[in-house]
Amino acid sequence: MAEATIIDGKAFAANLRAEIAQKVSALKEGGGPTPGLAVVLVGENPASQIYTRNKAKQTVEAGMQSFKHDLSAETSQEELLALVDKLNHDPAVHGILVQLPLPSRIDPNAVIDAIDPAKDVDGFNVTNVGRLVTGGKGMVPCTPLGCLMLLKDTLGDLKGKRALVLGRSNIVGKPMALLLLREHCTVTLAHSRTQDLAGECRRADILIAATGQPGMVRGDWIKEGATVIDVGINRIEAANGKSKLVGDVAFDEALSVAGAITPVPGGVGPMTIACLLKNTFTAACQQTGIEPESF
Ligand SMILES: NC(=O)c1ccc[n+]([C@@H]2O[C@H](COP(=O)([O-])OP(=O)(O)OC[C@H]3O[C@@H](n4cnc5c(N)ncnc54)[C@H](OP(=O)(O)O)[C@@H]3O)[C@@H](O)[C@H]2O)c1
Helix, strand or coil, X not given: CCCCEECCXXXXXXXXXXXXXXXXXXXXXXXXXXCEEEEEEECCCHHHHHHHHHHHHHHHHCCCEEEEXXXXXXXXHHHHHHHHHHHHCCCCCCEEEECXXXXXXXXXXXXXXXXXXXXXXXXXXXXXXXXXXXXXXXXXXXXXXXXXXXXXHHHCCCCCCEEEEECCCCCCHHHHHHHHHHCXXXXXXXXCCCCCHHHHHHCCCEEEECCCCCCCECHHHCCCCCEEEECCCEEEECCCCCEEEECCECXXXXXXXXXXXXXXXXXXXXXXXXXHHHHHHHHHHHHCCCCHHHC
16 A cells, blocks of 8 residues: 655645735734734743744734733742733733643633633633534634644545544543534544554544554554544654654554554644634634634
8 A cells, every 4th residue: 555645734834824924914904903812821841931932933923913921930820810811801912822731739720711712712711612512603722623624634525534533631632523523523532441442543534643642553553544643742762862752653654554644743733833823813803893704
């Protein structure tokens, strides 16, 4: 069988960002607002510092306003909630993202649920989760949204396909399963207590891996010709002693079985920020009574 097509998430995300930048420019030229995204970081987690810096940079590159709030690790839950409240009432801020994980003293759900659902560009607030479950219109979490865009670009119509989502977190697995259900896939949501995980995976036309376990999905877990989306980002030690990023799928093994697969890095990763910008543009339009689809 031919080698799998490699799904170029980096190129897709670059095109999406360029498209959003054009829409932002048209919005502003038409007298609309400059979309504004507030990114809040508490503490000095090095990975979170890189993520928030990239988010701010790409926000500005898309012609939007970036409001970055770097708070000390000692920030209390009350102080953080007070900032969220201030941002909720700031008309220049259309999207609010509080970078996770938060220090253990702070209840992440209390903070996420304090964000105005209209500004919840991460789509984690219970109101937006509820809308996703009930089929309503709301903000959709960025990583699963990015995965869905790559899947549709690769496969076209997803109707009737058998999809397996491996991992049931609130930020990736669960919303991913709901989005695929919305596309009329037959969805299985697997996790650490699933029996015969390899057998479940082997039945899937679409396999989404989001476990955080490097290389756990082996080549012989994959149905021939399946489309594989690898969400995992895991840093491991390479043979030369340096560290490298790998996904949750044994990529080299999967290449000879899958029909198409996302690489790590360069697959799902870049889609997350591009979808964050997309959600921020949508939020800015909706908050000012403009139809985002009109651009
Ligand atoms: N590309 C991006 O932008 C992006 C964004 C977010 C996350 N990620 C990456 O995606 C991965 C998952 O992230 P997450 O936040 O969803 O992780 P998480 O909250 O740790 O959830 C992991 C899920 O995988 C399941 N799991 C773990 N080990 C398993 C095993 N051996 N067999 C079967 N299921 C197993 C867990 O099952 P239980 O529920 O039963 O414990 C859980 O549902 C991580 O590598 C993360 O870095 C990437």
